[in-house]
Amino acid sequence: MSAGASLLNANPGFLRDAREEQRKMVERYYADLESAGGPKRPVAYMLVGGNLTEIVRSFGYEVVFPEIVALNCAIKHKSLEYILNAEAQGYGLDVCGYVKNDLGLQAQGGVTPFGKVPKPDLLVCSFSGCYVYIKWWEALAETLGAPMYTYDVPYQRTEAPLKEDVEYMVAQLWEFIHFLEKTTGRSFDMEELKRVLARSRRAEEEWVRYLDAGRRRPSPIEAYFEAVFYMFPINVLRGTEEAVRFYETCNEEIRTRVSEGNYPVPEEKFRLVVEGVPPYTNYRTFWDFFRKWGAVSVAATYPKVGGLFDRGFYHDPSRPLESIAEYSLGAYVNQSWPLRRDLIKQYVRDYEADAVLIHGIKSCRSFTAGQGDLRDWLIHDAGVPTLYIESDHEDPRYFTPAQIKNRMDAFFESLDLRKRTGPSAGPAGGHAATTAGASATKEVAVR
Amino acid sequence: MRLVQIQPRSGSRPPEVPSKLPGIPSSAGAGGTPSEPLPVLLPSGQALSPDLRELRDLKNLEEILKNARELIRDLSFPTARAWAAGGGTSVAFFPVYTPHEIAHSLGMLPVTVHGGGEDLEITHADAALGSFLCSISKSTLELAITGCLDPFSAYVFPYICDVSRNLEGILCRLKPGSATHMLHLPQNFTSPATIPFLVTEYRRLIAKFEKVSGNRYQASELTQSLKLYNERRRAIEELSELRRKEPWKLPTSELYLLERMGDLLPPEAHLPLLRRSLEQARERSRTKRDAVRVLVVGPFCEQPTPDMLALVEEAGCYVVGDELNMLHHWTPTVPLDGDPLENMARSYVQTPVDIGVRATPIPKGDSIVARARAVDAQGVLFLTAKFCEPALEDVVLYRRGLDREKIPYLHMEFEERSTAYEQSRLQIETFVESVLFD
Ligand code: SF4
Ligand code: SF4
DSSP states (O other), X not given: OOOOOOSOOOOOTTOOHHHHHHHHHHHHHHHHHTTOBXXXXXXXXXXXXXXXXXXXHHTTOEEEOHHHHHXXXXXXXXXXXXXXXXXXXXXXXXXXXXXXXHHHHHHTTTEETTEEOOXXXXXXEEESSOTHXXXXXXXXXXXXXXXXXXXXXXXXXXXXXXXXXXXXXXXXXXXXXXXXXXXXXXXXXXXXXXXXXXXXXHHHHHHHHHHHGGGSSSOSSOTTHXXXXXXXXXXXXXXXXXXXXXXXXXXXXXXXHHHHTOOSSSXXXXXXXXXXXXXXXXXXXXXXXXXXXXXXXXXXXXXXXXXXXXXXXXXOTTSHHHHHHHHHHTOGXXXXXXXXXXXXXXXXXXXXXXEEEEEEETTOHHHHTTHHHHHHIIIIISOOOEEEEEEOSSOGGGOOHHHHHHHHHHXXXXXXXXXXXXXXXXXXXXXXXXXXXXXXXXXXXXX | OOOOOOOOOTTSOOOSOOSSOOOOOSSSOTTOOOOXXXXXXXXTSOBOOHHHHHHHTOOOHHHHHHHHHHHHHOTTOHHHHHHHHTTOOEEEEOSSOOOHHHHHHTTOEEEEOOOOGGGOOOSSHHHHHOSSOOHHHHHHHHHHHTTTTTTOSEEEEESSSHHHHHHHHHHHHHOTTSEEEEEOXXXXXXXXXXXXXXXXXXXXXXXXXXXXXXXXXXXXXXXXXXXXXXXXXXXXXXXXXXXXXXXXXXXXXXXXXXXXXXXXXXHHHHHHHHHHHHHHHHHOOOOOOOOEEEEEESOSSSOOOHHHHHHHHHTTEEEEEOOTTGGGGSOSOOOOSSOHHHHHHHHHHHSOOOBTTBOOSSOHHHHHHHHHHHTTOSEEEEEEETTOHHXXXXXXXXXXXXXXXXXXXXXXXXXXXXXXXXXXXXXXXXXXXXXXXX
């Protein structure tokens, strides 16, 4: 999983200030990183799922998310080069593309088209939602010699976090804090952490406000392709004023879009919920396959890989470590399949979606294993037209544009027919109505 | 022996798979007359059924092996059916590490389901799981879809990888009336909070087992179960030791069968078979061959076919260490003093097993060298299941360690239904030659 695409060259006309600001923010981030590393500005590598950005930053670490670096490489069409390097080291075809991108990049000295990524002084493995995290971090620890701390996050199998799970994580967080105190020689400042968490909370609330705008008809946001741009601050810069300001700018822009009628597609024909990681190597091409049909994503699961804030998993300065623990539990792929299924169904209802599009990633089992069953469930149990397509997030060899386009065209054609003539003519075996028709659309204020 | 009475439940689809039912003989085998069956009482007070007693009393090693081969190939899970016929409940555990003793202490039959093996054709599971996934995940789902797992009342999937974890989510949709559980096996092995967490996790499992079995958990029963399982672990260790020292007397392809049948049998029936096998294997007069001693790494979850293992040996290897049937080798013994759940949790957390599905405390490269030397192996054979990411990622680090120490290795991938035996034979023979003559 990952988040925070930044260097995307796709930039359809409805995107304005926020997109521009995000681009600059990312450039600044990578420029700053170039000089980081070593005792003065130590670097911690972290994983997006369940990450501990606030704690690690409070000890003066610069933070690198190799998943985000990897997706940036894919967007810049550099991932294949690093993947081939990793394959030459012995990593098989079926290993996660992010892992191969990173290990190939490390072997090539960390040099990317957008800056040099420093080596880690610390590896923080938040084991939340993906087993590959463990393997990946072990490989980095062994190859680069950095110490690794594993923060074990229990799989989330109940809607509300369980007390014992939270206690277990809080105990680990204290141990991690002591470990950081020892490693850096700095003392932990709880009051400072609370201040940082208060800023995180403000950014999270603004981010949720932005995502909620997808409930409007027509949707003023693209909740997949556009939201992916904006995931960067919520994961990497959480806890800073910069992140808060950024989401305020986003919401300001959404208000302007609504007042000016500047929408992601000129005429919104299909409202989609999208599940799965995007094919970063062909981001613009994939997006175009939606746009040509007037299809807009109104909600998506992937922007929630860093946290299900919209489901109440917020940071809370009055319960600092407990809320960090709960946040870590709430990473999207750390949710059991029943919870994932329910969430998607709720998105379809709350965002009045016409259909679900699932993009499976061939080298990501965490997201993908079971998406076929999800499709079956959506079609047969939930009555939602659903299309499943498969490629890869990092490896362009698995993106077959003609085939994907054909399948999407056929799907949208049948959705179109279904809209005009009723469900029996539609896709998904003529299953029942697309949405349960909740009335949420206009109730969501876009301030 | 009437072990296999496949009666499809009314209204459910019959199992499509077992075209060949196991030929478990009607006598106890050439080497002996069945001893007077002693009623072995299980923790719940249930007696071992006549079928299982008959199996337990097999006397001759060749007959035990023959029955083991047939038993593990029978996808109708005859032991679980026999258990159900006797009024008991069974649990299907996915590999690699799961707490069988807990189920046993509640009078349930713990069974490890190692997928569908070579006989199962995948027709439904592909669509649910997607491509690029290991065979064991697909065949296990196929078994569930086709009704072969119906004799089980509970299904447990440990968090050994994302595929196993996600399978539980599919199974719980498929079998809404059953107990399913995704067992979170912790990955932080240094925190004092990990053991209490794992105890909590075990208690969650117990709550589900109590519901489906109708029995109450008792610490004293679990201690008894641990004792029995410790004895079994000891017996398996002795067999492994014989295999390591004199592999010609007990090749891995046979040891594998002896261990694997224990995934289907109650330990009360398995243990005597192991003991008898050990006695007879020790007495075998077989000639030592000129073969290369290898450590087999990678098949900790999906298992190669017995034919594949035999082929490795025929092609010139003595397998003197392996990752097959890892559950039986996870820990040498679980302490019996004190709270049994805590003892189990402590043993899981504190046994530093180097395996793809558990974070490893020491560098992989060093670990593999130490492991190869511990069994006096001349080389390492990586036998990894296709699409098994935990195994594939480790191979790179292992290889670096072996390269450093100039220990030869060969990497081959397999699938449950792979038939490319001749190609594999050629690869292994070439490897053997290079080790013997370089
Ligand atoms: S396997 Fe999937 S969830 Fe895990 S790191 Fe790779 S893309 Fe992310
Ligand atoms: S074979 Fe490997 S990938 Fe497949 S379920 Fe087992 S451990 Fe997971």
